Amino acid sequence: xxxxRLFGTSSQGLPxxxxxxxxxxxxxxxxxxxxxxxxxGNYIALGLLKKWxxxxxxxxxxxxxxxxxxxxxxxxxxxxxxxxxLNRNLPTKNWTSEFTKERYQPGKTACSxxxxxxxxxxxQENSVKLILSLHSWNPMINTNGNCLPEAEIxxxxxxxxxxxxxxxxxxxxxxxxxxxxxxxxxxxxxxQKDSSIQEALTKHVPxxxxxxxxxxxxx
Numbered sequence: 001x002x003x004x005r006l007f008g009t010s011s012q013g014l015p016x017x018x019x020x021x022x023x024x025x026x027x028x029x030x031x032x033x034x035x036x037x038x039x040x041g042n043y044i045a046l047g048l049l050k051k052w053x054x055x056x057x058x059x060x061x062x063x064x065x066x067x068x069x070x071x072x073x074x075x076x077x078x079x080x081x082x083x084x085x086l087n088r089n090l091p092t093k094n095w096t097s098e099f100t101k102e103r104y105q106p107g108k109t110a111c112s113x114x115x116x117x118x119x120x121x122x123x124q125e126n127s128v129k130l131i132l133s134l135h136s137w138n139p140m141i142n143t144n145g146n147c148l149p150e151a152e153i154x155x156x157x158x159x160x161x162x163x164x165x166x167x168x169x170x171x172x173x174x175x176x177x178x179x180x181x182x183x184x185x186x187x188x189x190x191x192q193k194d195s196s197i198q199e200a201l202t203k204h205v206p207x208x209x210x211x212x213x214x215x216x217x218x219x
Contacts, residue, residue: 002019002020002021002052002053002056003019003020004017004018004019004020005017005018005019005020006018007063007065007118007122008114008115008117008118008119008121008122009114009115009118010069010070010071010080010081010114010115011071011080011081011082011084011113011114011115012071012081014070014071015070016065016067016068016070016115016118017065017066017067018063018064018065019049019052019053019063019064019065019066020061020062020063020064021052021056021058021060021061021062021064022056022058022059022060022061022062023061024059024061025058025059025060025061025216026060026061026129026130026215026216026218026219027060027061027063027126027127027128027129028060028061028062028063028128028129028130028131028132028212028215029063029065029122029123029126029128029130029131029132030045030048030062030063030064030065030131030132030133030134030208031045031065031068031131031132031133031134031174032044032045032046032064032065032066032067032068032134033045033065033066033067033068033069033070033072033073033134034068034069034086034087034133034134034135034174035069035072035078035079035085035086035087035135036069036071036072036073036074036075036076036077036078036079036080037072037076037077037078038078038135038136038137038193039073039076039136040134040135040136040191040192040193040194040195040200040204041133041134041135041136041189041191042066042067042073042134043197043200043201044134044189044191044200044204044205044208045064045065045066045067045134046066047200047201047204047205048064048205048208048209049064049066051205051209052064057209058212058213058215058216059216060212060215060216063122063126068086068115068119069086069115072086078103079103079105080113080115082107082112082113083105084105084106084107084112084113085103085104085105085106085172086113086115086116087133087170087172087173087174088104088105088106088107088170088171088172088173089106089107089110089111089112089113089116089172090110090111090116090119090120090172090173090174090176090177091110091111091120091172091177092110092171092172092173092176092177092180092181093176093181094169094171094172094176095110095171095172096171096172097109106171106172110172119174120177123178123182123184128178128184129184129185129215129218129219130147130150130184130185130186130187130215130218131174131178131179131184131185131186131187132150132186132187132189132208133174133175133186133187133188133189134189134191135188135189135190135191136190136191136192136193136194136195137190137193138190138192138193139158139159139160139161139190139191139192140160140161140162140163140166140188140190141154141155141158141160141161141162141163141187141188141189141190142163142164142165142166142175142187142188142189142190143162143163143164143179143185143186143187143188144164144175144176144178144179144180144185144186144187144188145178145179145180145183145184145185145186146185147179147185147186147187149211149214149217150187150211150212150214150215151187151211153207153210153211153214154187154189154207154208154211157203157206157207157210157211158203158204158207160190166188174186174188175188189204189208191204
């Protein structure tokens with residue numbers, strides 16, 4: 001059994017849907033489609049959704065959002081319709097309105113975007129034990145906080161680099177907001193950019209599925 005819920009709305013009022021599985025165990029959040037020009041994250045999230053609708057094998061309280069940045073995903077744009085990078089807009093201690101490239105536009109104020117308002121509210125209302133954010137770039141399993149058991153399984157199954165540093169500062173990011181400032185572990189899963197749907201289903205979905213068994217041990 002699973003439930004479909006309205007997680008929030010986009011800047012233009014489009015619905016952001018979440019799929020909720022399990023009633024017992026640690027609370028886990030998986031986000032796909034944070035950046036609209038990284039469809040690999042959507043592919044992976046939808047692959048997980050397809051399997052879990054048939055059978056959810058974990059003692060976890062799972063919330064899966066296949067498409068967090070619905071506006072950007074619809075037009076293959078990194079940012080939302082307000083041209084804000086949602087992964088630079090969270091209210092971190094290091095948030096800044098300054099940015100080096102237009103693609104990293106953080107918004108006029110921290111947490112200005114309704115997508116992130118919904119995300120922050122959900123995090124505040126739930127005792128989250130792990131967040132997995134699905135992206136695509138250079139292959140990497142990026143960790144923020146204590147998530148090495150899951151990350152190591154993903155590394156072994158994908159051959160991807162495992163690192164606690166993405167390679168550059170990310171003020172306003174989910175990793176900083178949760179992993180660094182709130183002791184909520186975050187794995188930023190960077191699939192190979194421009195990889196296929198088939199690779200998402202045959203490589204990344206199994207790696208994440210196996211890793212999540214470790215999450216059942218979180219307290």
